Amino acid sequence: EADIYQTPRYLVIGTGKKITLECSQTMGHDKMYWYQQDPGMELHLIHYSYGVNSTEKGDLSSESTVSRIRTEHFPLTLESARPSHTSQYLCASIDSIYNSPLHFGNGTRLTVT
Amino acid sequence: AQKVTQAQTEISVVEKEDVTLDCVYETRDTTYYLFWYKQPPSGELVFLIRRNSFDEQNEISGRYSWNFQKSTSSFNFTITASQVVDSAVYFCALSETLGSNYKLTFGKGTLLTVNP
Numbered sequence: 001e002a003d004i005y006q007t008p009r010y011l012v013i014g015t016g017k018k019i020t021l022e023c024s025q026t027m028g029h030d031k032m033y034w035y036q037q038d039p040g041m042e043l044h045l046i047h048y049s050y051g052v053n054s055t056e057k058g059d060l061s062s063e064s065t066v067s068r069i070r071t072e073h074f075p076l077t078l079e080s081a082r083p084s085h086t087s088q089y090l091c092a093s094i095d096s097i098y099n100s101p102l103h104f105g106n107g108t109r110l111t112v113t
Numbered sequence: 114a115q116k117v118t119q120a121q122t123e124i125s126v127v128e129k130e131d132v133t134l135d136c137v138y139e140t141r142d143t144t145y146y147l148f149w150y151k152q153p154p155s156g157e158l159v160f161l162i163r164r165n166s167f168d169e170q171n172e173i174s175g176r177y178s179w180n181f182q183k184s185t186s187s188f189n190f191t192i193t194a195s196q197v198v199d200s201a202v203y204f205c206a207l208s209e210t211l212g213s214n215y216k217l218t219f220g221k222g223t224l225l226t227v228n229p
């Protein structure tokens with residue numbers, strides 16, 4: 001059973017606010033990922049990290065930023081939230097075994113009003 | 114670039130019907146992995162199966178079965194005797210490995226609704 005946690009589960013916030021979405025895993029996985037999911041279902045990779053102090057932008061350009069100071073923690077920050085940021089954000093991690101499946105957290109459903 | 118196509122955006126069936134979800138992929142890699150994930154209304158992504166490019170054997174797990182055909186670049190998923198609890202979005206995905214780095218490319222998903 002994968003142990004990857006995302007908080008908050010739901011967040012409603014006003015335009016212009018700064019927010020941080022938390023993601024933590026207790027499995028010691030090096031590789032972690034953030035996906036943004038449209039209301040229309042499609043998943044887009046927005047950030048990933050292959051280890052501490054390593055972060056890369058994903059396939060979809062995002063105004064969010066991430067950090068990886070500790071192996072188990074991969075927070076995502078939006079400096080100034082906008083309605084266009086309304087989406088579900090899914091965090092995932094993977095161990096070092098070749099082509100293991102991604103383990104996903106439960107997601108954060110963000111609504112910016 | 115890798116690509117995964119799930120041509121069926123939505124499927125609606127009546128309980129106990131069999132249903133097949135299609136997945137077609139594109140890759141230049143000779144070694145790759147394919148996955149299916151289930152996303153129920155609660156939102157989490159649940160891993161269902163992984164298949165590597167060298168193993169074309171079909172797999173059955175209870176009411177679920179998967180048909181991998183390399184010749185047509187397809188990895189289809191069949192649910193036999195569907196149940197209401199099978200209602201979810203199903204994603205097919207393809208792995209890309211660049212050295213020690215690793216990314217998963219997802220299809221756009223198929224929303225399956227099983228009606229009682």
